[in-house]
Amino acid sequence: MSENLIEVRGLRTQFGSHVVHDGLDLDLRRGEILGVVGGSGTGKSVLLRTIVGLNPPAAGTVRVFGQDVTALHGAAREALERRWGVMFQGGALFSSLTVRENVEVPLRAVPGLSPETRAGLAELKVSMAGLPWNANDKYPSDLSGGMRKRAGLARALALDPEIVFLDEPTAGLDPIGADAFDRLIVELRDAMDLSVFLVTHDLDTLHACCDRVAVLAEKRVLVTGTMAEMLKVDHPWVHEYFHGPRARAAIATGRSKE
Numbered sequence: 001m002s003e004n005l006i007e008v009r010g011l012r013t014q015f016g017s018h019v020v021h022d023g024l025d026l027d028l029r030r031g032e033i034l035g036v037v038g039g040s041g042t043g044k045s046v047l048l049r050t051i052v053g054l055n056p057p058a059a060g061t062v063r064v065f066g067q068d069v070t071a072l073h074g075a076a077r078e079a080l081e082r083r084w085g086v087m088f089q090g091g092a093l094f095s096s097l098t099v100r101e102n103v104e105v106p107l108r109a110v111p112g113l114s115p116e117t118r119a120g121l122a123e124l125k126v127s128m129a130g131l132p133w134n135a136n137d138k139y140p141s142d143l144s145g146g147m148r149k150r151a152g153l154a155r156a157l158a159l160d161p162e163i164v165f166l167d168e169p170t171a172g173l174d175p176i177g178a179d180a181f182d183r184l185i186v187e188l189r190d191a192m193d194l195s196v197f198l199v200t201h202d203l204d205t206l207h208a209c210c211d212r213v214a215v216l217a218e219k220r221v222l223v224t225g226t227m228a229e230m231l232k233v234d235h236p237w238v239h240e241y242f243h244g245p246r247a248r249a250a251i252a253t254g255r256s257k258e
């Protein structure tokens, strides 16, 4: 059985009296691309933010690489954070920095890197994210939405992470751009031995990339499994999502892993 890099157990998250998650369990296995889906507002982004320690849970445990995220502080916490990269929705780039400088931000935490080495490493990640050489000196405002997402991905890869968190990477992309991004995710997973936590609404992405899917509903992970297993789940939202017209269109494109 493969090792779990992330283990969430009995998670409760809430804002005031608004309970977002209650009794949520989730695993991310080493080497897999896990798609996290659910209706709008079911707490996919909050779950991502909670796992990376940006949102303290009200109850439950979040273990990443076997360590309790909420219990670590200082240097131990920073060391853990260096083992993952996050691509937030919209890229979350610094608008006053060029693409290269944005990717250099996480590298500044690495002691002993000369400015030239840091710039070289950043340029390598920009290239791995599929951006042309001349993108390095551009500002986020000079880039298309798809290029901004690739720049956000390059920054997430800056420290050679073991886990990458992607929040709706294909949202807002045209179908060709989204297709290319899906392929890039799989290529990078294979090339860099990544494990990927991927929040998405995009059924094409689930078909093209994901080894397993976790469905958020009723404040928890209602079901986890392969796409084939999702088709057999007898729950109204899950059935509608995986059998609706968009699901049929995604299957018809023939990009399915299976």
Ligand SMILES: Nc1ncnc2c1ncn2[C@@H]1O[C@H](COP(=O)(O)OP(=O)(O)OP(=O)(O)O)[C@@H](O)[C@H]1O
Pocket: 015, 020, 038, 039, 040, 041, 042, 043, 044, 045, 046, 047
């Ligand atoms: N900082 C916050 N303060 C208060 N409520 C919040 C905060 N962040 C998120 N929420 C609420 O938590 C719920 C889940 O939000 P979240 O963004 O995780 O949903 P989502 O499943 O990612 O939605 P979508 O698919 O629309 O992006 C929403 O009702 C949202 O309003």
